[in-house]
Amino acid sequence: MAPDPLLSLRHVAKLFSSADGRSRVAVLDEIDLDIAEGEVVALLGRSGSGKSTLLRLMAGLLPPTEGLISRYGRALRGVNRDVAIVFQSFALLPWLTVEENTAIGLEARGLSQTEVRHRALKALAMVGLEGNAEAYPRELSGGMRQRVGFARAFVMEPALLLMDEPFSALDILTAENLRRDIDELWAGGRFPARSIVIVTHSIEEAVLLSDRVVLLSANPGRIRGVVSIDLARPRDSDLPAFRTLVDRLYRYMTDPDMPVGERPLPLEPPTTAASLALPPVSLGVMGDLIATVNDDGGTSLAELADDLVLELDELLPILDAGELLHLMEVEEGQLRLTVAGQQLRAASEEGQQEMLRTQLVAHVPLIRRLQAALEASPRGEVEGDTVLELLNEQFTRTEAAAIFGTLVSWTRSCGLYRYNREQDVFRLAEVGADD
């Protein structure tokens, strides 16, 4: 019999209350995942896939709504004592020195003063900060602060090290450097943790560091599939095998309907109740993207992202918006314009606005409902609160507020409705009327 995995999740689901408190919104659903000893697992997904929530479930910071999480075969209750976390924002205490920040977890364990100091300095040496023990976090650069974050985790010698987008608050060069150092520690067998789970939205990072990439779908987050990365370490991002994997993952990420590996798609496709969600981008940005797409044949998304210097998590919502408005299609990593999209690109500025209004009313469920309500209202007015209540049924408070903001921005920018924040009222814009 195989030994119990370090951490195992069975049928785990996490639901949060919707903003109106009457229903619940699923953030994660049907998660089955084992973390074995000695492996690095990357959780990859777009925003809304609940990957950070999944990490917090593993740490025991949040309880699962359904399902079972166990460590070494025993049910996990409360905070997981086998883990340490490296946070995106570093989460250092600014009033403690580097050494005190590193040592704080050991003190909690009640070790002797000398032992605490010895181990803390050892961990600091491991991340190359032995000279900065007396410094305060605010005296350090971002990269050095995150090194303290790593030292604080290392010193605990956790069975499982959880990393929550640990490099995404750093500039590209610093991130690259730190990532390489971590990779070397791991490859050299000197790593103070037995396994790693890393949450990321960067495909390259996932391929560079992990043994398995777990792809998550969005709304609710489900496991779409797992891709094994069988490349020798240390990995060279210029090798063809590396590029092939990156391209493959890129295609998965940009096309949510594409099956991953042999695994079929999750049973119910995540189109919950003709979702009222709106991707958080402005129509202007989407228009800019449309202007750069080739007429014929389409454009490779990887090239596009490179040309526009866009991160994947910035590009994805733009594509979502384009597909929602039936202006773009994404297939096999290629972006094409629909007929409407091509017309939009050729149109004059006024014609573009006109087309956007038509597409919004025709294809966006939330706007379709708002339009119906406005036409039914004798004064041509609908209160913003009514719309917000509708959203509150399906989304958490922050989600609902974000969608509402996008709604206002979209309908204002193409002159579909007027919205007055003080009165909190949507009005049909009288086309051609003086403003």
Added chain:
Amino acid sequence: MTLPPFPTTQVPLEAQQANPQDSSGGSAALLDLALLLLGLVLVVGIADLGSQMAVSFHPSASQVRVDLHPALLPYYAARSCLRMFMGLGLSLLIAITLGSVTSRSPVAERLILPMVDVLQSVPVLGFLAVSVPFFLRLFPGSLLGLEAAALFAIVTSQVWNLIFCYHQSLNTIPAELREASHVIGLTGWQRLTRLELPASAIPLVWNSMMSFAGGWFFVTQSEAISVNNTDYVLPGLGSYVASAIAQQRLDQVVLALLTMLALIVLIDQLFWRPLVAWSEQFRLDPSPVATPTSSWFLDILSGSAGLRLLTRWLILATVGLRRRLNVWTKPPLESNSHRGMVFSPEVIDRAVLLAGGMALALLLQRCIQQVGIREVLTVVGLGFLTFARAMAVVGISTVLFLPLAATIGLRPRLASLLQPLILMLASLPANLLFPFFTVLFLTTGTPLWLGCVPLMAMGAQWYVLFNSTAGACAIPSDLREMAHVFQLSGWQKWRRFLLPAMFSTWITGAITACGAAWNASIVAELVTWGPQRLRTAGLGSYIADASAQGESSQLLLGLVVMALLVVSTNRLLWRPLYHYGAERYGA
């Protein structure tokens, strides 16, 4: 209010660290000796003053008049001062305890916070009338009962604000920091001393300083009060002034006022400034910011080798204790910390509302039974009269001080010069100034129904000035430059630029000023000068009379009506205005 009234000027920690003050050996030793002496004097003095708190007295015996000899003023000042610090310590202890509870348990949060919100609307002097008889019975035949009542008054004037402040600063600790402290497995003791207290240090210090300033009014007032037809006197600056008033000695009042001013300056220099400068190391914001608060006294303290040795010795001596504390407060290995709320939040809210409503109904019913519906209606009428005066106070101080606040706030150098001065003026207890006004009213024949508005404004106006100045200070420099470049002026400058920018801090000041005015009404609608007595109708004088004559049901009625008026003004006027401001003019 829970907002620090000044934009907290921050100091980069390095600046403090890189200041070891390595002076020559001889002067350093002298410095240590001086500090040692100072410490000894402080300890002996406190012990001596403390022992005098328990002096026996008999309420039946005719009260000892306070000796008006000016040489005794420092002694009286020390007594008042000791009371203030004890009150502050107690308030902080309560605030930290309750704040910890409310931030850990959502049930407690929903039960305690509404209660605190109501309690902070009850006029502090009303508490005093109820608490003096109680504490006298608790410590029969000893002055300790009066001391306890005075302490109680100070605590009730400070603690609500501090509870909200601590609760709020715990809630604004970044989520990732809290998660990190869980995963690392911080013990309860570590969590308190490494995370929660440091994270709330800056708001706590600022709020304590503000509350302390406000507390002088209550300590001086509670040192000489009449309850149940008996005059009670505690040695202190307040009772000194009260005696001076009774003997119509304006010169003594001036002397007491000067002593008070000296005391305020001394405490500011030796206590608050060092504390503010020291607390700046507990900023959560990592970016180093502009002008540090400097304190010569903190520089001296941190330059003292003896003090450093003492600190190191203290740290070493408590290693064992701290380790034991850590062991005791270790988080359980398998916690069940995820128990959801047993009741949904709405249920608790409704229960609180129901219980509060029923208690209120019962109280009112008892009042009506005992004093009759007519009296209730009269009191409500009086309440609106005093309400009008409180609003007049806010209105007049706004008109007077908003232009001044804009002038000061837009000039950073002037602001840094004047703001400490304004804070000191705000600390000066208004009731020490009353005699001058009373004499003025008596000689000019000004009726008190009009005269009590400036009296009430004496203590309240500063909050408006102060918070509005902070608002003007916070206007970003690019906006100021814009106003210059586009030559905004006159009414347009006010309407489009200054008023919106200062609106939300003005509201904060107005709320505090309004509360202070309500409290002041109890002493401002009824003033005396020797045998002469000026009185005007109002809820304040009604409460003062009821409390002096020991008519408990009238007192209760007055307090309930005042608390209701304060709560409803907050809910129906200030809070909507605040939200409007945040929504309309917020960034």
